[in-house]
Amino acid sequence: xxxxxxxxxxxxxxxxxxxxxxxxxxxxxxxxxxxxxxxxxxxxxxxxxxxxxxxxxxxxxxxxxxxxxxxxxxxxxxxxxxxxxxxxxxxxxxxxxxxxxxxxxxxxxxxxxxxxxxxxxxxxxxxxxxxxxxxxxxxxxxxxxxxxxxxxxxxxxxxxxxxxxxxxxxxxxxxxxxxxxxxxxxxxxxxxxxxxxxxxxxxxxxxxxxxxxxxxxxxxxxxxxxxxxx
Numbered sequence: 659x660x661x662x663x664x665x666x667x668x669x670x671x672x673x674x675x676x677x678x679x680x681x682x683x684x685x686x687x688x689x690x691x692x693x694x695x696x697x698x699x700x701x702x703x704x705x706x707x708x709x710x711x712x713x714x715x716x717x718x719x720x721x722x723x724x725x726x727x728x729x730x731x732x733x734x735x736x737x738x739x740x741x742x743x744x745x746x747x748x749x750x751x752x753x754x755x756x757x758x759x760x761x762x763x764x765x766x767x768x769x770x771x772x773x774x775x776x777x778x779x780x781x782x783x784x785x786x787x788x789x790x791x792x793x794x795x796x797x798x799x800x801x802x803x804x805x806x807x808x809x810x811x812x813x814x815x816x817x818x819x820x821x822x823x824x825x826x827x828x829x830x831x832x833x834x835x836x837x838x839x840x841x842x843x844x845x846x847x848x849x850x851x852x853x854x855x856x857x858x859x860x861x862x863x864x865x866x867x868x869x870x871x872x873x874x875x876x877x878x879x880x881x882x883x884x885x886x887x888x
Contacts, residue, residue, distance in 0.1 A: 691717055692888035698722035707735035707882050714874040715862060727863045729849055734830055737858040738804055738879045741829035747799040748806065748876065749828070751789050751835075755808040758873025763880040768806070771795040789813040793820065801826030804879075807833045808872035811840035818847055821855050831859040832875050834867035841865050 692713055699722045701709045712725050742748075748768035750756040756768040771777055771792040780791035789810030796803075800820075805828045807814045814833045821827055833848045835841045845861045852859045860875055881887070 689888065695722065699725040701725070704730075705735070706887065707739065707879070710882055710887060711735065711860060711875050711878040713888060714878040715871050718871040718874040719866060721866075724862065724866060727866070729859075729861050729863060731852050731858045731860070734858040734860050735879060735882070738830035738832075738860070738876075739883050741802055741804050742876075742880055743883050744802075746829060747803040749796055749799060749803050751792070751807045751810045751813040752869060754869035755806050755873045758869055758877075759806075760877050760880060763877065763884060769796075769799060786816075787812045790816040793817060798826070800828055803828040804876060805831045805833075806872050806876055807831070807835055808867060808869045809835055809837070811835045811837065811844035814844040814848060815840070818851055818855070821857060822851075827855075827857055829858065831857060832861075832872055833859060834862045834872045834875065836865065836867035838865060841867065 695713045695716050699712070699716060701712060704712060708730050711730075712728050715728055716722050716725050742764070745765050747766070748756075748759060748764070750759075750768050750770040752772055753770050756770045759768050772788055774792065774795060776795060777788050777792045780794060781788045784791060787810065790812045793813060793816050805817065807817065814831075814835055817831065831848065831852075833845055835844055842864050845863055845867075848859055848861050849863070862871065
C-alpha cells in the first residue's frame with residue numbers, strides 16, 4: 659500500500675503555516691476585556707467606583723457570574739479611596755496579595771508579617787495558624803488602613819474578633835479568602851457583622867476569592883483615584 663507523501667507533507671505544512679491572530683497592544687486588550695465584561699454583566703445597580711471593582715473581580719476570575727456575589731458596605735469604595743489617597747497602610751495576609759498591589763500607584767510598600775520570624779513563634783505558642791498570629795504584629799498600622807485578606811479565613815475571623823474587642827478600625831477591609839474550610843463562612847461573618855462593628859468592607863461571597871481578585875479590588879480603587887476608569 660502506497661502513501662501519498664507529498665499530500666501529507668503539504669497538509670502538515672499548511673497547518674504549521676496557520677498562526678493565530680491575536681491582539682498585542684496592552685491597552686487594547688484591557689479595553690476590549692472590560693467592554694466584554696460590561697456586555698456580560700448587569701452593573702446597573704452599582705455606582706461608578708463599585709462597577710470598577712466588580713469588573714476587576716470578574717476579570718481576575720474570568721467568570722462574569724461572580725458579579726452577583728460581590729458585596730459593598732454603604733461607604734466602602736469612598737472610604738477605601740480616601741484612605742489610599744492619604745497613603746494609608748495596606749495590610750496583607752499573604753505575600754502573594756502584597757505583590758499583586760500595583761506599585762506605581764502607591765507610595766508605601768504594603769505590609770505582610772506572615773514570614774516575620776516572630777509570627778511562627780507566636781503561632782506555636784498560641785496553637786493557631788501563622789495567618790492569625792501575624793495580625794498581632796499589625797499594631798498601630800491597623801488604624802485607618804486598608805486590609806487585604808485573600809487566602810486565610812482564620813485571619814479574617816481573627817480580625818473581626820480583634821475589632822469586636824476594641825482594636826483600632828481599618829478604613830476598609832477587602833475580605834475575599836478562597837477555599838473550602840472556613841472561606842465562605844468567614845466572608846459571611848464579615849458581611850453579617852460589618853454594620854454592628856462600624857466597619858466598611860468589600861467581599862466576595864462563597865468559596866471563590868484569592869490573591870489575584872483581592873489585590874485587583876484594591877488596584878481598582880487606586881485606579882479610580884488616578885481617574886483610570888473603564
